[in-house]
Amino acid sequence: MKLKQKFFKQNGGLLLQQQSSLHEGNVEKDKLFNSKEFGRATDNFNENRILGQGDQGTVYRGMLIDRRIVAIKKFPLLVCEFIPNGMLYQYLHDPNEEIPVPWDVQLLIATEVAGALSYLHSAVSIPIYHRDIKTTNIILDAKYRAKIADFGTSRSVALSQTHVTTLVQGNFRYLDPEYFQPSQFTDKSNVYSFGGVLVELLTGQKPILH
Structure with a gap:
């Protein structure tokens, strides 16, 4: 649990929590996903879904249950908006x-x-x-x-x-x-x-x- 909290903090988790509290009245809210949802979204982290790799983990192209395209970072697991124009x-x-x-x-x-x-x-x-x-x-x-x-x-x-x-x-x-x-x-x-x-x-x- 401490390791998860560490990764959550290092990868913008505090910022995510702050944004969630600021926008509680919005229809669409930030969501926390579990590992099974990550697996379904990335076809079990299929190599064909890899967008890029770096020191902090591998990024995969994923599709959520509502058919939104997202980028999913493995180790730690993190979901963000899919960015088509890259770096x-x-x-x-x-x-x-x-x-x-x-x-x-x-x-x-x-x-x-x-x-x-x-x-x-x-x-x-x-x-x-x-x-x-x-x-x-x-x-x-x-x-x-x-x-x-x-x-x-x-x-x-x-x-x-x-x-x-x-x-x-x-x-x-x-x-x-x-x-x-x-x-x-x-x-x-x-x-x-x-x-x-x-x-x-x-x-x-x-x-x-x-």
Whole structure:
């Protein structure tokens, strides 16, 4: 049970609970699924359903009983909206894509990510530090609206806290040097990583390690 609670917390469970309490009057509510429902939705985690794999688990394409298409992350099990346009990284660096990202789409993506970070830092009752903002953790829906993904390294913090002291994690290309030295992560560390994403978004160039 403690292990399940740990995974629930690390993968955005606290944010899910907060959103549920804020939207209790909505017709459609967030739902918690069991392992049998996951199995049915993914044809028992059939390899043909795999969308991608990463350090925090494998993601499968699934269909719920109401025929909604979703993405299901295994280990831990987590259901989220299916995102047809994939990762921002793929969108920026697809070798088969000759047309640059239009300015209005760049602006939309930047605004959406900035708004999401502001929400995580300031709008929720328990602030959340994502700790791994990068273009592979920003995904785009059918209308190219950006969403922050993969909360595997995230941490919730008390309102009185100014930082989290932890082992350094994240992609070094986007890592805040002030976090790297004392191992103290703040909301500004997320903003630094977002700055790296902005440069990559506007220039089309991958971050360079020095």
